[in-house]
Amino acid sequence: MEIEKKYKIRQLPENLHNYPRKKIEQGYLCSDPTIRIRKSNEEYILTYKSKYGLDPELLQTGCVSNEVEVPLSEEGYEHLKEKVDNYMVYKTRYLIPLGEGLKAELDIFEERLKGLVFVEVEFPSADIAVKFKPPEWFGEEISFDHRFKNTYLSTVENMKELGENI
Numbered sequence: 001m002e003i004e005k006k007y008k009i010r011q012l013p014e015n016l017h018n019y020p021r022k023k024i025e026q027g028y029l030c031s032d033p034t035i036r037i038r039k040s041n042e043e044y045i046l047t048y049k050s051k052y053g054l055d056p057e058l059l060q061t062g063c064v065s066n067e068v069e070v071p072l073s074e075e076g077y078e079h080l081k082e083k084v085d086n087y088m089v090y091k092t093r094y095l096i097p098l099g100e101g102l103k104a105e106l107d108i109f110e111e112r113l114k115g116l117v118f119v120e121v122e123f124p125s126a127d128i129a130v131k132f133k134p135p136e137w138f139g140e141e142i143s144f145d146h147r148f149k150n151t152y153l154s155t156v157e158n159m160k161e162l163g164e165n166i
Contacts, residue, residue: 002049002067003129006120006148008139009106013096016106022093024107027084031151034065037072037080040093044072046080063143064126086155087112098135102128112158116166118148 013019026038033050049065072080081088090111096104102121109116119138123129134141142148147162156162 002063002065003123003126004063004120005123005129005132005141005143006063006118006145007134007141009117009119009137010139011137012117013094013106013137016094020095022095024093025088025090026150026154027081027088028086028151028154029080029084031085034151036150037077037084039077044074044077046070046072046076063120063149084154087157089113089150089154102132104135104138109153113153113156115159116153116162118142 022040024038024040026036029035029037033048033052036047036049038045038047046069048068048070051065053066089109090113091107091109094104094106094108096106098104098121102123104119104121106119107117121132121134123132146152147166159166
């Protein structure tokens with residue numbers, strides 16, 4: 001199970017270049033349930049996500065879904081990439097430790113979504129997610145704003161389609 005929260009950011013952390021990062025490209029073969037392919041540096045992954053069978057109360061704690069990840073070969077990834085719906089999503093993800101075993105995954109989007117930046121945190125339990133106090137550099141929580149879901153971002157042609165206050 002995946003439990004995460006997403007936030008806008010007030011400012012980029014200092015010394016961003018000192019943190020580990022991943023170059024990510026991903027596309028979606030289906031949005032309900034979510035079937036995603038991802039290249040993360042040189043790792044290829046097929047992911048299935050669904051909310052089926054989850055407790056409605058749990059869904060109120062943040063972005064929650066059942067998630068299964070399976071490794072792909074580069075050839076399998078390239079084959080499936082030709083079949084994705086809409087657009088590929090390109091971003092650089094910085095992995096920033098937050099303490100207590102948590103880390104911020106700061107996504108800086110590229111190409112047609114250049115200028116979009118947000119951060120997400122995955123939690124080991126709903127209790128920890130509910131008690132989480134974001135650091136000062138985090139901004140407004142956007143976990144329930146559909147415009148920040150990567151499945152939605154794969155459907156927009158450019159940043160203007162995301163509307164105001166992004």
